Amino acid sequence: MTDHILELHDIITTVNAGNNEEKQILKNLNIDIDSGDFITLLGTNGAGKSTLLNVINGSLFPNQGTIKLNGLDLTTLTESKRAKYIAQVFQDPKLGTAPRMTVAENLLLAFKRGQKRTLRLRNLHKHMLSFKQLTAQLPNGLSNLLNTPTGNLSGGQRQTLSFLMATINHPEILLLDEHTAALDPNTAQQLLELTNKIITQEKLTCIMITHQLKDALKFGNRTIILNAGNIVLDIKGDARHQLTETDILKYFTDI
Numbered sequence: 001m002t003d004h005i006l007e008l009h010d011i012i013t014t015v016n017a018g019n020n021e022e023k024q025i026l027k028n029l030n031i032d033i034d035s036g037d038f039i040t041l042l043g044t045n046g047a048g049k050s051t052l053l054n055v056i057n058g059s060l061f062p063n064q065g066t067i068k069l070n071g072l073d074l075t076t077l078t079e080s081k082r083a084k085y086i087a088q089v090f091q092d093p094k095l096g097t098a099p100r101m102t103v104a105e106n107l108l109l110a111f112k113r114g115q116k117r118t119l120r121l122r123n124l125h126k127h128m129l130s131f132k133q134l135t136a137q138l139p140n141g142l143s144n145l146l147n148t149p150t151g152n153l154s155g156g157q158r159q160t161l162s163f164l165m166a167t168i169n170h171p172e173i174l175l176l177d178e179h180t181a182a183l184d185p186n187t188a189q190q191l192l193e194l195t196n197k198i199i200t201q202e203k204l205t206c207i208m209i210t211h212q213l214k215d216a217l218k219f220g221n222r223t224i225i226l227n228a229g230n231i232v233l234d235i236k237g238d239a240r241h242q243l244t245e246t247d248i249l250k251y252f253t254d255i
């Protein structure tokens, strides 16, 4: 049995293999993640951050390397099979929720993920009080919209819902791909604070992509910087506490 919840070893991903557009995106990455690690992931546009999350969630298979979750080899497991363990929130508020279903129905589906479709929406009324409490954590009105189709929500309300759906079942791994980037500054900050609260309280293991240096240092216990498909910084503990935004910028140079 391993100490690490997630292990990525010798990960290489190549696109357009065999033609003159061939490009290695992730170049032999090795990352061992401890249970409860809250990693902020930084890097220039095109550095490979989303590709790394895709390799973890199974929407992209690496050309080389292995991925293990609690010692279980996930490398060839499909995205839908991995969804039992891994939840993700994307940048686009339109992704992650079923637009014609109500807020409460979406929450119940997420809560009962893995159960047969026909059983999933049973006994919705029994969950309404807990859904009300869950959604009342932010002052954005979501808790008054439990019976509203999610297609009618604002971007901030939808991202809050997507985040609550991703965390309602205590996933082994939570992946956040710039999940507050499309929101106005106040709404983004509120959702980030809620993100931090839930991850910390529930001791979730999380990788959060952000372009905000301040947030990358303020939240989480570990920071990884990718540059052109390589890890150029992987830091936690005291050394990370001493890191400044100016220090971080040095890792953004072209290589």
Ligand SMILES: Nc1ncnc2c1ncn2[C@@H]1O[C@H](COP(=O)(O)OP(=O)(O)OP(=O)(O)O)[C@@H](O)[C@H]1O
Residues within 6 Å of the ligand: 015, 016, 025, 043, 044, 045, 046, 047, 048, 049, 050, 051, 052
């Ligand atoms: N399927 C693909 N085919 C061709 N190129 C791809 C493919 N997927 C990703 N890339 C390229 O790989 C590189 C890394 O992309 P990725 O989206 O992982 O970067 P990122 O660090 O998340 O960037 P951003 O900060 O802009 O979101 C980019 O140059 C991108 O164009």
